Amino acid sequence: MSETSRTGRTDGTADGDSPDGxxxxxxxxxxxxxxxxxxxxxxxxxxxxxxxxxxxxxxxxxxxxxxxxxxxxxxxxxxxxxxxxxxxxxxxxxxxxxxxxxxxxxxxxxxxxxxxxxxxxxxxxxxxxxxxxxxxxxxxxxxxxxxxxGFGVLATEAVVAKLCEERPAPHRVRVDSVASVAVEAGALGVALATGIVDTLTSGGRRYANGRLVASRLGADPRRLVFPDGTSATSAGVASGELLAARAASGAPFVTAASSLAPASPFLRAVLPLLGRLLSVPALRRLAVDRLGRVTVKAAPRPREHSWGHAVVEWSDGTRREGWLRAGEGMAFxxxxxxxxxxxxxxxxxxxxxxxxxxxxxxxxxxxxxxxxxxx
Ligand SMILES: NC(=O)c1ccc[n+]([C@@H]2O[C@H](COP(=O)([O-])OP(=O)(O)OC[C@H]3O[C@@H](n4cnc5c(N)ncnc54)[C@H](OP(=O)(O)O)[C@@H]3O)[C@@H](O)[C@H]2O)c1
The missing domain is CATH 3.40.50.720 (NAD(P)-binding Rossmann-like Domain)
Incomplete structure (x- = not known):
């Protein structure tokens, strides 16, 4: 139910064949x-x-x-x-x-x-x-x-596209997304809660021989040192970044990692069980509802910059690495x-x-x- 309605159009297109749509x-x-x-x-x-x-x-x-x-x-x-x-x-x-x-x-x-x-x-x-x-x-x-x-997909696929520009498809690509996000005070919200629960239930993914296959959430954790000297740990996660990096490179082997993925050995050990529990629809709904209501205190961003990172390797041994530096992750x-x-x-x-x-x-x-x- 819209608050106001406008005259129906006759040309069958969106309100937007004019630039002020x-x-x-x-x-x-x-x-x-x-x-x-x-x-x-x-x-x-x-x-x-x-x-x-x-x-x-x-x-x-x-x-x-x-x-x-x-x-x-x-x-x-x-x-x-x-x-x-x-x-x-x-x-x-x-x-x-x-x-x-x-x-x-x-x-x-x-x-x-x-x-x-x-x-x-x-x-x-x-x-x-x-x-x-x-x-x-x-x-x-x-x-x-x-x-x-948003930050995740663009900050990584843009680096891959830049590194692969005018070159043949590489053999292997790894991307890392490390968002630095300031926390707003208040409830976490259903949108974010859904994203967290979905990440836990879907486990990890990677491309092997050009096929999307299952892998462990939190796989292959790496300590990254950013160009400004700060650092963070990033580990494997199933994400849109993975699909975008594969499409931008055409590489048969692609992994995507994030600083938001659980990298500690204890968490990585309990994740498969937690994921299976949260796959039960009633438990999933409960978890999203409870998590969405969790209130958090305001906190500044942990680092000045958010970083997208890619390492691209070709079969002849050529290796290129690049970063995209951005500001606060949500603002970007x-x-x-x-x-x-x-x-x-x-x-x-x-x-x-x-x-x-x-x-x-x-x-x-x-x-x-x-x-x-x-x-
Ligand atoms: N790709 C990235 O790098 C990236 C970065 C940041 C965020 N995100 C994603 O972007 C999304 C938005 O993030 P956010 O932090 O802005 O979330 P948010 O603050 O929780 O906002 C969600 C909005 O959706 C509305 N909404 C929720 N359910 C609705 C429904 N059934 N019908 C109509 N409106 C509804 C809410 O309205 P009410 O006022 O009615 O609650 C609220 O305005 C999240 O999914 C987040 O994970 C992605």
Whole structure:
């Protein structure tokens, strides 16, 4: 149920064959959504918050610099949001509501059905695979879908793309994503809780001989020393970064690691059992609910920079290593999504379904505020 409705269009396309079409932000009261709304409003784009509570959206909108009488769309599930998209035909939908394996295809398909564009910050394997599977449908409709528009996927795939530029496909790639994130006081929230539980239940993944195979969560932990002299440990995890690194390199052997993966021997030992327990649907729901309600205290980011890292090796023994330096991880994610959205509003995206650097090139990472540090 939308607060206002507009005259139906007759050309069958999104409100957006004009560059001032609407940008809907699903989850505009959340951390990423608020930041994206503020950045897009500052660019003069027509931002429409979409979510469960008009009051919360209006309050968050005021903080983001939206006018007090901002148009909002009230809808409380991916299916209801999709219905509204089909009815009202926004130019771009930014999905920050999380639980992407379930919500992204539903909302993205609605965008495709009206020739609109779509962007989210998914970084789990199932969600990124699900969105990329809509490539042909999106291409036929002239829609651009971008998944993984956040720190993790872009900061790693951009380095891989840069290192592999104008070279044959390498033999082996490892990427590491080390986000430095400031903690906001308050409840952890369902979106983040879902992501944590999904990571624990899905175990690890890697590419071997070009095939996606299971591996242990927390496998192959490594201490990384960053170009600024600070350090952190990063270990194997199933992530959108893995899919993006494979697509950007074409390498048959690819691993992805993150500083968020459990690297301690004790945790790695109990993870398989914990993962099996959390696969039981009732226990999963309980865990997401409880974890989402956990309140945390505000804390500054642990390091000045977030780092994306890639090591690329060719069969002839050539080895290249590179980094992407970014600021606070959530702020970078917000900047990536806002940058991608701005490009989509202007019709700059190639039709199809992509990860961010696949859609716009590795230069997107610097446009969004990152800096390459290569050997
Ligand atoms: N790829 C990356 O590197 C990266 C980086 C950062 C974040 N992320 C992901 O991005 C997502 C957003 O993160 P966040 O920190 O902004 O999360 P958040 O603060 O919890 O915000 C979630 C938003 O979604 C809304 N929402 C939740 N369920 C909804 C429903 N059923 N219907 C309508 N709206 C609903 C919430 O609205 P209410 O006000 O109604 O609760 C809130 O506005 C998460 O999945 C996170 O894991 C990815």
């Amino acid at each position: 609407e940008v809907w932000i699903v989850g505009a009261t959340g951390r990423v959504g608020r930041g994206v709304a503020a950045r897009l409003a500052a660019q003069g784009l027509r931002v429409v918050p979409v979510g469960r509570s008009r009051e919360r959206m209006t309050a968050a909108g005021a903080e983001a610099g939206l006018p007090p009488d901002v148009r909002t769309v009230v809808a409380d599930s991916a299916e209801r949001i999709a219905d509204e998209v089909v009815r009202e035909r926004p130019r771009v939908v930014v999905n920050t509501m999380g639980a992407y394996a379930a919500t992204a295809p539903v909302i993205a398909r609605a965008c495709v059905s009206v020739g609109g564009h779509y962007v989210d910050q998914a970084n789990d394997v199932a969600a990124v695979q699900g969105l990329l599977a809509l490539h042909d449908e999106a291409a036929r409709a002239g829609s651009t879908l971008v998944t993984g528009a 994610t917000t900047d990536v999504t806002a940058t991608v959205t701005g490009l989509l509003v202007r019709g700059a995206g190639r039709p199809g379904s992509w990860t961010p650097a696949a859609a716009f090139g590795h230069g997107l990472a610097t446009t969004a505020g990152g800096t390459f540090v290569l050997d």
